[in-house]
Amino acid sequence: MNNNISIPKGCRDFKPEQVYKRDYIFSTLKQIFTLYGFAPIETPSMEQLSTLLGKYGEEGDKLLFKILDSGDFTKNISDADWQEKNYSKLSLKICEKGLRYDLTVPFARFVAMHRNDITFPFKRYQIQPVWRADRPQKGRYREFYQCDVDIIGNNSLMNEIELLMIINDVFKTLQLNYKTIINNRKTLQGLADECQLNEHSTTFFTILDKLDKIGLEQVIKELNQLPISNQKLEQLSNFIALLNNEKNNKNKIDIAKNFIRNDIGNKGLNELEYLINNTNTLHLFKNLEFNILLARGLTYYTGTILEVKSTEVSMGSLCGGGRYDNLTGIFGMPDVSGVGMSFGADRIYDVMESLTRFPTNILQPIDVFLANISQGYEQYIINISTELRKNNIKVDLFPDPNVKLKKQLTIANQKNISWVIIAGEEEIKKEMYLIKNMKTGEQFLLKFNEIIKKIKTV
Amino acid sequence: MNNNISIPKGCRDFKPEQVYKRDYIFSTLKQIFTLYGFAPIETPSMEQLSTLLGKYGEEGDKLLFKILDSGDFTKNISDADWQEKNYSKLSLKICEKGLRYDLTVPFARFVAMHRNDITFPFKRYQIQPVWRADRPQKGRYREFYQCDVDIIGNNSLMNEIELLMIINDVFKTLQLNYKTIINNRKTLQGLADECQLNEHSTTFFTILDKLDKIGLEQVIKELNQLPISNQKLEQLSNFIALLNNEKNNKNKIDIAKNFIRNDIGNKGLNELEYLINNTNTLHLFKNLEFNILLARGLTYYTGTILEVKSTEVSMGSLCGGGRYDNLTGIFGMPDVSGVGMSFGADRIYDVMESLTRFPTNILQPIDVFLANISQGYEQYIINISTELRKNNIKVDLFPDPNVKLKKQLTIANQKNISWVIIAGEEEIKKEMYLIKNMKTGEQFLLKFNEIIKKIKTV
Numbered sequence: 001m002n003n004n005i006s007i008p009k010g011c012r013d014f015k016p017e018q019v020y021k022r023d024y025i026f027s028t029l030k031q032i033f034t035l036y037g038f039a040p041i042e043t044p045s046m047e048q049l050s051t052l053l054g055k056y057g058e059e060g061d062k063l064l065f066k067i068l069d070s071g072d073f074t075k076n077i078s079d080a081d082w083q084e085k086n087y088s089k090l091s092l093k094i095c096e097k098g099l100r101y102d103l104t105v106p107f108a109r110f111v112a113m114h115r116n117d118i119t120f121p122f123k124r125y126q127i128q129p130v131w132r133a134d135r136p137q138k139g140r141y142r143e144f145y146q147c148d149v150d151i152i153g154n155n156s157l158m159n160e161i162e163l164l165m166i167i168n169d170v171f172k173t174l175q176l177n178y179k180t181i182i183n184n185r186k187t188l189q190g191l192a193d194e195c196q197l198n199e200h201s202t203t204f205f206t207i208l209d210k211l212d213k214i215g216l217e218q219v220i221k222e223l224n225q226l227p228i229s230n231q232k233l234e235q236l237s238n239f240i241a242l243l244n245n246e247k248n249n250k251n252k253i254d255i256a257k258n259f260i261r262n263d264i265g266n267k268g269l270n271e272l273e274y275l276i277n278n279t280n281t282l283h284l285f286k287n288l289e290f291n292i293l294l295a296r297g298l299t300y301y302t303g304t305i306l307e308v309k310s311t312e313v314s315m316g317s318l319c320g321g322g323r324y325d326n327l328t329g330i331f332g333m334p335d336v337s338g339v340g341m342s343f344g345a346d347r348i349y350d351v352m353e354s355l356t357r358f359p360t361n362i363l364q365p366i367d368v369f370l371a372n373i374s375q376g377y378e379q380y381i382i383n384i385s386t387e388l389r390k391n392n393i394k395v396d397l398f399p400d401p402n403v404k405l406k407k408q409l410t411i412a413n414q415k416n417i418s419w420v421i422i423a424g425e426e427e428i429k430k431e432m433y434l435i436k437n438m439k440t441g442e443q444f445l446l447k448f449n450e451i452i453k454k455i456k457t458v
Numbered sequence: 459m460n461n462n463i464s465i466p467k468g469c470r471d472f473k474p475e476q477v478y479k480r481d482y483i484f485s486t487l488k489q490i491f492t493l494y495g496f497a498p499i500e501t502p503s504m505e506q507l508s509t510l511l512g513k514y515g516e517e518g519d520k521l522l523f524k525i526l527d528s529g530d531f532t533k534n535i536s537d538a539d540w541q542e543k544n545y546s547k548l549s550l551k552i553c554e555k556g557l558r559y560d561l562t563v564p565f566a567r568f569v570a571m572h573r574n575d576i577t578f579p580f581k582r583y584q585i586q587p588v589w590r591a592d593r594p595q596k597g598r599y600r601e602f603y604q605c606d607v608d609i610i611g612n613n614s615l616m617n618e619i620e621l622l623m624i625i626n627d628v629f630k631t632l633q634l635n636y637k638t639i640i641n642n643r644k645t646l647q648g649l650a651d652e653c654q655l656n657e658h659s660t661t662f663f664t665i666l667d668k669l670d671k672i673g674l675e676q677v678i679k680e681l682n683q684l685p686i687s688n689q690k691l692e693q694l695s696n697f698i699a700l701l702n703n704e705k706n707n708k709n710k711i712d713i714a715k716n717f718i719r720n721d722i723g724n725k726g727l728n729e730l731e732y733l734i735n736n737t738n739t740l741h742l743f744k745n746l747e748f749n750i751l752l753a754r755g756l757t758y759y760t761g762t763i764l765e766v767k768s769t770e771v772s773m774g775s776l777c778g779g780g781r782y783d784n785l786t787g788i789f790g791m792p793d794v795s796g797v798g799m800s801f802g803a804d805r806i807y808d809v810m811e812s813l814t815r816f817p818t819n820i821l822q823p824i825d826v827f828l829a830n831i832s833q834g835y836e837q838y839i840i841n842i843s844t845e846l847r848k849n850n851i852k853v854d855l856f857p858d859p860n861v862k863l864k865k866q867l868t869i870a871n872q873k874n875i876s877w878v879i880i881a882g883e884e885e886i887k888k889e890m891y892l893i894k895n896m897k898t899g900e901q902f903l904l905k906f907n908e909i910i911k912k913i914k915t916v
Contacts, residue, residue: 005509005571005789008555011502013568015575016582019498035847037824037854040477044469044601045503045557045587046523051463065504068524068553070591072545082540087530095526097466099503110471113463117473119872121857124474129503133528143502151857158836158857165844278836331463366495378616378736386623389493396495399579399609399616414577 010134010142017363021352022145024362025174025345026127029147032169033125036162038149041124043106045131046097053098055105055330057299062088063132066095099131103148103342104327111152112331120153120336127345139315139350150340152328157274159339160304160323164279164288167308167319167341174348175357177312179287183294183305184272185322187256190265191292195236200226205295216240235259240293249276249290256292271303300324304339313351319343365394367455369412369438371422372398373405380428384421384448391452413438419455468592468600475821479810480603482820483632483803484585487605490627491583494620496607499582501564503589504555511556513563513788515757520546521590524553557589561606561800562785569610570789578611578794585803597773597808608798610785615732617797618762618781622737622746625766625777625799632806633815635769636776637745641752642730643759643780645714648723649750653694658684663753674698693717698751707734707748714750729761758782762797771809777801823852825913827870827896829880830856831863838886842879842906849910871896877913 007013014022030040046067053061073094081090100106103126111118127147134140149166151159164180171178188208192201207222214222220237228236239259246252253273260269272290279288296305303323310318321341328336352358368388372381385397396417398408405422412420422434427445435451436443446454465471472480488498504525511519531552539548558564561584569576585605592598607624609617622638629636646666650659665680672680678695686694697717704710711731718727730748737746754763761781768776779799786794810816826846830839843855854875856866863880870878880892885903893909894901904912 005567006506007502007509007567007571008504008506011504013502013572014500015572016497016499019500022500023498034823035850035852037827037852039474039824040481041474042472042477042480044465044471045589046466046469046601048464048466051465062528065528066526067557068526068549070520070523074543074545074548079540082537085532087532090532091526099525109463109465113465114471114473119869121869123854131503143504154857156858156860158830158839158855161836161840162855162857165840278840365492366497369495372616378619381616382619382623382736389627392493394493394495396581397616397620399612399620400614402614411577411579 008142010136010140012141012143020362020365021358022345022349024358025348025352026145026147028173029127029170029343029345030125032166032173033149035169036123036149036166038123038125041107041110041126042128043100043103043110043126045100045129047100047106047109049092049096049098051109052101052105056101060101063134064101065099065131065133066091067097067099069094069096100128101132102130103128103146104150104340107148107150107152107340108327109331111336112328112333115333121151121159122153123149123151125149139347141346145345147343147345148340149343150338152338152340153336155323155325155337157271157278157304160275160306161278163306163321163339163341164275167306168287170319170343171308174352176310176318176348176351176355178308178318179289179311181289181291181294181307181309182272182275183291184268185301185303185305186264186268187260187272187292188268188295188305190260190262190268193262194260194265195228195232197226197228202299208293209295211240211293216244243292249280249288252290252292268303275304296320296322300327302326306341310351313354315347315351317344318348318351364416364418366396366415366417367394367419368396369408369415369417369420370395370397371405371408371412371420372401372403373408374423374425374428375401377401377423377425377428381423384423384433387448388452391456393452393455409438421451466600468594468598470599470601478820478823479816480803480807482816483806483810484603484605486631487585487628487801487803488583490624490631491607493627494581494607494624496581496583499565499568499584500586501558501561501568501584503558503587505558505564505567507550507554507556509567510559510563514559518559521592522559523557523589523591524549525555525557527552527554558586559590560588561586561604562608562798565606565608565610566785567789569794570786570791573791579609579617580611581607581609583607597805599804603803605801605803606798607801608796610796610798611794613781613783613795615729615736615762618733618764619736621764621779621797621799622733625764626745628777628801629766632810634776634806634809634813636766637747637769639747639749639752639765639767640730640733641749641763642726643761643763644722644726645718645730645750646726646753646763648718648720648726651720652718652723653686653690655684655686660757666751667753669698669751674702701750707738707746710748710750726761733762754778754780758785760784764799768809771812773805773809775802776806776809822874822876824854824873824875825852825877826854827866827873827875827878828853828855829863829866829870829878830859830861831866832881832883832886833859835859835881835883835886839881842881842891845906846910849914851910851913867896879909 052064076093129143129145131143167180188205192198192204197204211219242255243252253269257269294305301322302325305322307317308319319341323339325337370385385395388395418438420436427433432445433451434445510522534551587601587603589601625638646663650656650662655662669677700713701710715727752763759780760783763780765775766777777799781797783795828843843853846853876897878894885891890903892903
């Protein structure tokens with residue numbers, strides 16, 4: 001008998017209160033996604049490793065959970081393979097499948113596989129767990145939920161506007177203060193070209209992306225390692241400082257247009273300007289912030305890049321996404337433009353929890369605790385519970401008349417249930433019921449119909 | 459570029475229509491579980507292998523999906539280990555975790571781990587996927603959902619009655635015809651004792667359980683391999699035949715009481731009689747059938763055993779369960795009685811699909827397709843969509859005014875959306891909207907408020 005029971009690190013059990021809160025987030029997202037015309041899909045937890053490998057960079061490949069092949073997995077390993085002890089090479093000989101690392105690659109695989117059954121533009125949402133063998137820490141789990149919403153097969157910027165509206169609806173409903181940071185990959189590319197760093201663009205973007213963390217001085221120091229002239233670096237530094245001091249998005253665009261004078265950069269800035277103009281007049285998007293340095297890790301973005309952050313709690317991004325022009329290309333279906341984003345339900349949960357922003361009414365879905373104190377009156381008790389349930393009243397019928405009433409009331413209290421109905425022998429004979437409000441302590445002796453009215457009107 | 463994309467065998471993608479149907483089953487179950495006072499929990503997809511191994515028999519251990527340890531998994535394997543090539547022994551040196559095989563063992567682990575935070579009797583439900591490396595076939599998948607509902611920490615038979623009522627509510631709501639087969643482990647034990655086969659009880663139960671599949675003659679033949687006297691075997695054979703010809707549950711109990719004359723058997727029969735009496739008078743349980751041969755695979759049942767089958771489609775059980783008196787004992791928490799059952803959502807899905815029993819109204823949650831044909835009127839179109847959504851009308855706004863109206867209408871049709879709203883330049887100027895019912899072909903030119911009325915009243 002083993003008392004040292006545990007669950008794998010980075011994984012979590014969820015008790016009822018936590019499930020209610022998580023479901024509140026999921027159902028809010030689902031409801032809003034549906035309001036915007038998105039339809040749900042689901043993909044398997046396991047994918048072929050060939051589908052997953054090479055899609056998340058070298059680091060990502062290492063973080064994939066691999067599933068050991070069933071049966072004799074040693075049969076594909078020669079003694080020579082074994083002697084080499086290259087574990088990463090070996091793992092591919094004994095594992096064919098891996099756990100989903102995100103929802104984007106499975107979605108691309110889904111679209112490529114089912115392209116003939118899909119009506120484009122395809123607006124889908126997907127709310128499922130993903131797994132990463134990351135080092136667990138605050139706000140980072142090994143099993144966590146992603147809530148993705150994408151429109152694939154259309155390149156109109158109207159899609160981006162709808163996504164920005166969804167962000168607004170979601171965080172307004174959840175009563176969280178937030179800002180949406182937007183940028184455009186083409187603008188970043190234009191900036192790299194302007195600095196003659198197009199051959200070093202990835203490094204360039206990565207350094208720029210760190211501004212918030214390490215400050216401008218350090219960023220400039222790191223940029224100095226790249227082949228950029230001192231004059232250009234000074235201009236760039238001034239440009240970043242100028243943008244940093246400007247709050248108005250339209251002015252920022254003007255500043256950027258002044259600095260970035262090439263086609264691709266200009267195209268990106270025009271797209272950003274379109275989004276800013278169309279959301280400005282909506283009076284919805286006080287929360288929109290153009291930040292030319294936002295890159296986000298994923299290299300597959302080709303247009304809009306966006307990220308949502310809490311303005312109340314310091315936490316990684318709560319939502320992130322962007323436009324990709326060739327996501328399904330890796331699965332043999334080129335030139336399909338899409339745009340989408342992913343809400344991090346676990347981080348949103350952590351933010352809401354730390355701000356105690358969850359509505360209290362979601363925490364107690366059970367209406368009535370039906371105390372059971374009269375042995376031999378099972379039929380009677382069952383009938384009451386059935387009638388209450390027919391009236392859509394959620395009843396926790398205590399199963400055991402051998403347990404003392406006092407103990408039963410304690411249990412009702414621990415379960416935080418508002419109403420207790422007590423049908424003792426006396427009451428049963430009179431066809432009356434004692435109903436007690438556990439919050440106020442009030443008691444009433446009522447007929448059955450009056451009980452239903454009482455519970456429903458409070 | 460790889461065109462040969464696939465997903466692991468026994469796994470499935472779900473398209474929107476399938477997700478809607480699956481959600482209909484899940485939400486029906488959730489709603490009824492809640493009506494009966496059950497609260498949800500969730501456990502991680504991965505458990506320590508030490509939690510899972512040895513709980514499902516030798517066959518079950520083989521069907522566990524094991525997760526390869528991250529990093530250098532070879533470090534725990536010596537060359538001698540390797541030379542031995544005992545893959546099942548090796549697997550335990552390179553895998554610490556496995557995927558959940560069912561919800562019962564994780565639930566027992568959960569209860570033992572969180573015993574101090576739980577109010578008993580604990581009524582929980584849990585709806586999550588499980589994974590088994592089984593050979594895929596019709597109705598059997600490698601990733602499938604279990605929907606479990608258990609009451610733990612109380613041994614009153616009222617719990618069983620509530621479970622039987624839940625079964626009734628679930629299948630009535632899903633409009634499926636079914637029967638619930640019940641038995642009791644004690645009765646089975648009493649039967650084994652009566653035949654002096656208590657040392658061979660597992661084999662005995664397994665043979666009896668096959669009656670439906672192989673017929674009485676074959677069962678008797680197999681029983682003949684056991685150390686049972688010819689006289690006893692003939693008595694047993696007559697007893698089974700007698701029960702088989704009797705439809706009335708009360709009469710069956712009487713027949714069984716006459717044959718099984720030992721304490722444990724009698725205890726089981728009294729429990730069954732209690733359930734039959736209390737459900738009979740409810741007039742709810744025309745579907746209840748006492749079958750003394752029902753054993754079900756799981757050896758941890760100690761009292762009631764139950765199973766639900768479709769009476770319309772030939773399919774394995776749609777729900778199964780029973781009482782266990784020592785489930786948490788393996789995790790160091792002995793003597794906790796519980797009773798529960800598991801609904802097989804995937805099988806229920808397959809039955810409903812084959813009988814076309816899904817309500818059609820669950821298949822189209824999008825109310826309106828908003829055609830977009832007027833370049834430069836983005837603001838206007840966005841405003842309409844926002845107003846409609848404020849009225850809780852689900853709108854699929856077509857993102858691209860460059861696509862011809864005819865093509866847009868085709869897309870609306872393919873998406874099976876009932877209403878299309880068209881706001882051309884002319885209509886916009888008049889503040890009127892053309893609204894078309896795609897089912898009837900009717901068209902109306904309406905003001906905004908009239909549109910909302912039109913959509914909501916149909």
